[in-house]
Amino acid sequence: MKSLVPEFEAMRARFPAGFTSSLVLPCLRRIQEERGFVADADIEELVACLGVPRIQIEEALSFYTQFRRRPIGRWHLQVCHNVSCSMRGAETLLANLQRKLGIAPGETTPDGRCTLTTVECLGSCGTAPAMMVNDRYVENLTPQTVDALLEELK
């Protein structure tokens, strides 16, 4: 995390005085972008850098679904299973993915390539069914486009 400190200082300068606490979320996001997850050592260093109570960081990490404290597969397939996506085929899609990858939601393929999770509404209801692959939205999914995607991710 140390290499990110200059970036964090630049961030702090953009916020008004007294807003140090607000840096917790963007800093955690950057740490996770670099490492793939937030390590225990990162938490200690972030406490030292920002001076916020450590418990605040631990709570935020466990509250928000996008933060993780353990590494996952190289490709994170986050399939929306909320109302509109389900109405346009998300459940079938998810079942296919489970079969093709051989894992259930919450699991990672043995070769560490893909982690599959179900997520709530992504705000892509008009282009349903949709999923996120890492940071990217992949929308208007069909069995064919999903197969093509899995090929791409090999």
Place this chain on the structure above:
Amino acid sequence: MAGRQLLMTFPVTATSHTLADYRARGGYGALEKALHHMTPQQVTQEVTTSGLQGRGGASFPMGRKWAVVVPGDGQPHYLVANADEGEPGTFKDRWILEKAPHLLVEGMLLAAYALDARHCFIYIRGEFDLPYRRMAAAVEEAYAGGYLGNRISGTSFACDIIVYRGAGAYVAGEASGLLASLEGKKSYPRNRPPRLTVKGLYQRPTVVNNVESLANVSGIIAHGAAAFRAVGTEKSPGTRLFSVSGHVNRPGVYEVELGYPWRRFLDEDCGGMLAGRPLKAVVPGGVSSKVLTAADIENLRLSNEDLWGAGSTLGSGGMIVVAEGTCMVRLLQIMLRFYHHESCGQCTPCRHGTGWMHRILDRIVAGEGRPEDIERLYYIAKYNDGTTICGLGDAAGYAASGMLDKFRGEFEYYIANKRSRYEGRIECPTS
């Protein structure tokens, strides 16, 4: 087109979201007008007179919210654009963030001028990657173009916008939950009083407005409140962006002049039902609004008063269209699973009630429903109505009671026969 348009007034191209294109169509003219020819109080007055209602879900009069912030009280004021769009069925703020980001920037600048807010924030849900990048780029363009920072347009008005990303929590779309998140903490909503306009971000007066609400401000300032009021209906002035999804041929974001006939909107503008199926039901404004049947909406127009009269609301404008042959029990199961997943857990009725309702639906769907389950669901909904710290508990209750009010027979059938009347189908039947 579903009536007169105020926001979606330009063709979307590869560059229409840029500053250059925005200015070419008159963008930032309203800001110039306000900074050089209006006082902050006049800006607030114009917004109040326009009757603009919040477009996040509550339809609260925007001018009235702004008016609570006391000018010259010696405290910093903050303006926050709520771009946490998480209400299932809703994706219209995303359209603005991706396609018309400068509409939001200009609207925020006008609001900041009116509210004397030096620092503004756009809180974007963590998942929205492209919207975030577009918004961040637009803010950079605005700084470069002299619309943000110090001495804007040669006046003493200064304003900064920080684009802040969430990290995955529907409850961060609730205004006080959003501020908790913006303070770098878990997204626990707060009790009111005090109102956020009195004690909000770091206990300072803060206005939290929806993206679409702010996007309407530049038009109101540029063309005047009367011009805005001339569009829509008396109780629902202006237009609303509707996110249409579900069993329609042309899902997407549509701008609808309020008062436009509902069925015409579905049948013509949205291309009608998938596979020509008859309409069964519509969830009008995100899953937190009560479902209406095809019969209910037959003669309704899309307006606040029409929806309130029918016992529902325009909510977030997230319109989910349901075709005949869909199992409403399964739909409710998915909705309650959502609320259970998203409850922050702070207050008693929602923390336990959302889990309870979800488990009851799981049991019904698994064929283990009991006759008293329906009354149980109504009980849980009733005691989440008006008893919770924020609206999530109430919303979960509305989803359940709304479905039960309109489709009780389906639930009774499922319980009695241990199976769905419609084979558990939620995808559109193609035959």
Place this chain on the structure above:
Amino acid sequence: MPDILINGQTVHARADQTVLEVALANGIFVPYFCWHPQLSTAGNCRMCLVEVEGRGLDIACNMPVSDGMHVLTDSPEVKAHRKAMLQFITLNHPVDCGICDKAGECTLQDYHYTYNGEPSKSVEPKVRSTKYYNLSNRILLDNERCILCLRCTRFTHEISKSMALGVERRGDVSNIRPVEDRPLGEDPYSDNIIDLCPVGALLSRQFLYKARVWYLQPTPSVCPGCERGCTVQIWHRKDDWRLETLDPAQNRSIARVTPLENPAVNGPWICNKGRDLARIFERSRADQPMLKGRPIALDAAIEMARQLIGAARRPVALVSNWASNEELAAFKQYLGTVFTSFVKSDCDPEPGERLADDLLIRPDKNPNTARARELFGDALPTLPDGTDLVLVWGEGCDFATLPRGARIIFLNSYLRPENGHADVFVPLSIQTERHGHYTNFEGTVSEFQQCFAKPDTVADAEALFKSLATPARAHR
């Protein structure tokens, strides 16, 4: 100054009060779990919902008073809502009452019987979570019983400021958890969360399964751990519930110590040292008067002491700052002119013990230095040349520092090797065996009451000093 109506009765309020505060101040009880007068308002339990005419229901703990408002605390709507809130709270709450230490003093039990009394409306399996979670070596956490009122986390954030507790995850799988780098055990005020917890989610390990609370009675006392003199309750078995046992000590033992609320001194809190008074008071007792280690009857010991006092030319007393106001007064009255007296410090801070802070803990780890110095001065004990008799009262004296030829009268309660070195040794009663008062560092006088009868063979200091003032038989 707004006037409001509660259940039709006019009550006066201050503009800064909430409806809950006004109701409670006027003897109108509104139930609550998460509210506490010393903590920020959380407003999460929703138990204090009241009805306001024309406005519907809202929580009273966060409701400002407004002139003329009509509040109803027992309307049918309010009653129905209270039942419902209890239905929700008990939805996943394990029915552990039979094995839960909190039974008998549990707010949830009390409210269930008062406001609900009906079985659960749920047929769903309860949500399970961790039980017997080791929060610290002093406190056990049961997440299933926890109702997430957040009093414990707010305490560590706002009062003890250890920031040691928080909530992991969300919804009905939320759990109270301690911060990972520093155990809650480092917070010297941690055990206050046990009192704060309205249910049996936070339990004292040292008290675990010791006794049902209705077998115990609390006796008001004062913690001797430092000069703050927090008032406490020492819990011990009621006479009616005496244990039938061969070991008398079991009926003379301290089951637990809790704070005795005291606005003038410690509010509702004490530090953990005050919880551990058994460590102080249940050390092995000296119960045998001795002459140079040889057991002797009390009368004979007292007579020998009189002789030593009569014969001494330069008698010095090292007075205990654990003595009560009454004992100090008695020493002053009966032996004040006989001895040159110094106040000694019975107890020094232990290694690692917090010295002082902004909350309760004070640097002087003795309960009555204030009154002792008032009576006997604050000069450090320096024995004048020619001291030939030292009366050592209480602990903390290193006998190696006493003059080689001086005779020693030692008055002490606990078993120590030095007891046998003294020319005369008389065992004394301890605080829990007497009634008395201490004066704290601010001059506040607090009372302690007797919990147990003293052993027959030990003396009460007050009576002893009066006896010692009588001249020895040989010199009459």
